[in-house]
Amino acid sequence: MSDFTTVAALPELEEAASPAPAKDTANNFNKAQNLWGLDMGGTKIEGVILKSAQEPEVLFRDRVPTEASQGYDHMLAQVARLVERMERAAGYRAEKIGMGTPGTTIPQSGLMKNCNTTALNGRPLRADLERLLRQKVTLANDANCFALAEARLGIVKQQFPNAKVVFGIILGTGVGGGLVVNGQVLEGFHGIAGEWGHNHLSEANGEPCFCGKTGCIESILAGPSLERYYAKQSGQARPLKEIMARATAGTDPAAAQTLDRLTHYFALAISAVVNVLDPDVIVIGGGVGNIPELYTTGVANISQHIIDHHFAAPVVQPLLGDSAGVFGAAYLAV
Secondary structure, three states: OOHHHHHHOOOOOOOOOOOOOOHHHHOOOOOOOOEEEEEEOOOEEEEEEEOOOOOOOEEEEEEEEOOHHHOHHHHHHHHHHHHHHHHHHHOOOOOEEEEEEOOEEOOOOOOEEOOOOHHHOOOOHHHHHHHHHOOEEEEEEHHHHHHHHHHHOOHHHHHOOOOOEEEEEEEOOOEEEEEEEOOEEOOOOOOOOOOHHHOEOOOOOOOEOOOOOEOEOHHHHOHHHHHHHHHHHHOOOOOHHHHHHHHHHOOOHHHHHHHHHHHHHHHHHHHHHHHHHOOOEEEEEOOHHHOHHHHOHHHHHHHHHOOOOOOOOOEEOOOOHHHHHHHHHHHOOO
């Protein structure tokens, strides 16, 4: 069974579930080899135990609600609750655990920033978790975990195993990115490596963003930004999926303009990354990443914006879907 088949066949889990390990996996719990990962989202915290880095078979997977509205201390307690379940299933306490977060850790202070789960901002999350769990904890933001998962066991592992530099993009309600070099997340001095979503793109054609700039990539390419652009052009509000369908059908000039805007600015935004890093593979996740024209017209447009006017690196969709975050987090513990 391939690595992807192992992880892709997982059923959706109910938040109330507390599964015991299956009989055929119980003997595979091994403290020296297993990888433990957590993924903290706005609504749920998910945990997974993988057999090993070389054999990423799922031995345990469960989730609990984040309940962020009840505050920071309650969120930590929810993490501890999930880790306790993992310990009961495995029969041991892991020495280290990886965790994906909805924001970034400032390397110099250890404090969280840019978290859409705002209770985390300004908090020493890693230090508090290590004190609570009595384990070494490695944190990375959700985009980095996405990129790491696709590099280590997803589309890159399956189709481009010799790739050294992987740029993982999340194009959805927001825009983020993560960099993996030689199988390891690249965080950077400020902890923001890969955060291309807030590079300046076009002040004249963009919107104000929460980051403080006008015309950053997120303000142009994020799904809600595309929907607002269409509404401004047409005078009607429609969901992005419908806008793209109307553009493809050729029945709506404003929809066609919205699609052209997406493919043009996508290529312009990616070209800056290519000129600096020249990644071996680019993986696009998120809802906007499902638009086929990104991989045809959008990719074709990149060449005109890069230094040698020839772009041939693969730009692909991910294999792991919503599972990428927690699996990437597990590989932080390698």
